């Protein structure tokens with residue numbers, strides 16, 4: 459096992475800069491999830507750690523050793539890709555043992571490693587099958603088995619579940635976490651799916667355009683997003699954003715751009731800096747009676763039922779607000795509703811492009 463540390467890591471493809479002075483540490487045994495929209499540099503970052511891409515600046519250390527010029531094979535890393543890249547004509551057993559064979563490991567030792575990995579992954583009954591005789595989830599397990607047999611210091615996963623259907627993804631998510639608990643290996647896991655990140659990570663790293671936007675425990679990111687981008691990226695349905703400013707005359711109302719007033723608690727830091735963006739998670743909004751103090755109006759535009767909860771989208775405050783409610787709803791499209799926000803759960807961001815969090 460080993461710590462992975464990136465220090466001012468830069469990667470350029472010709473004139474295009476894919477990674478901008480990335481600083482990040484993955485502690486020994488930690489499960490870190492790198493998340494961000496497509497094209498933000500996640501795979502590039504992972505491939506530089508693996509040694510599959512040359513870097514343009516900074517350092518990469520694994521287990522305290524700078525590996526910038528160390529070849530991939532000597533970095534003691536195993537990588538699992540989205541495309542499982544199994545050998546179609548080899549059996550599961552041969553797929554899993556191939557790398558060890560190439561490395562000149564003795565046959566009895568290879569057999570032991572393959573059997574151990576097969577037991578961990580429940581692949582024992584499938585060892586003599588070929589990939590085309592396996593389901594998607596089983597293939598993904600073989601790809602992981604191939605990584606496990608090498609007993610690496612560090613596991614790297616690049617969107618390993620993207621090719622699976624939704625149900626299997628949820629199951630494999632749990633399996634990969636369990637696997638991590640058993641093996642305890644330092645892991646960097648890449649995904650564009652924020653739910654995968656929230657459910658799997660010890661620590662999440664949110665990336666955008668080759669920059670790290672925030673690093674933290676999943677709930678830290680959820681409860682205190684550092685900027686508007688992270689606020690909007692983490693959470694589903696997504697955070698609501700309302701543009702406006704704190705009432706110039708008072709201390710306890712936020713006036714949305716369409717003039718709607720929303721009660722807020724007095725927050726000195728924000729009062730000095732209008733305009734601002736008020737952000738509210740959908741579960742922190744509720745639908746209330748008209749005469750509720752502080753209630754503000756909206757008009758129902760969409761009602762989605764998931765079973766356990768209902769998502770109501772209402773036109774309000776010059777935008778569309780998502781509200782998640784636990785009850786079933788008889789609301790009709792076009793109906794007028796009254797909304798109320800949990801004053802203790804509001805977030806404020808600068809109205810600027812960076813949209814940094816305003817101290818509350």
Ligand SMILES: Nc1ncnc2c1ncn2[C@@H]1O[C@H](COP(=O)(O)OP(=O)(O)O)[C@@H](O)[C@H]1O
Pocket residue numbers: 471474476494495496497498499500501502503
């Ligand atoms: N070999 C390459 N040559 C030039 N540009 C590349 C190359 N690989 C990736 N890029 C660019 O770098 C950016 C990050 O890509 P990538 O790391 O694959 O993103 P992600 O995995 O987050 O979707 C993208 O804009 C992509 O087009």
Ligand SMILES: [Mg+2]
Pocket residue numbers: 500501502
């Ligand atoms: Mg990628």
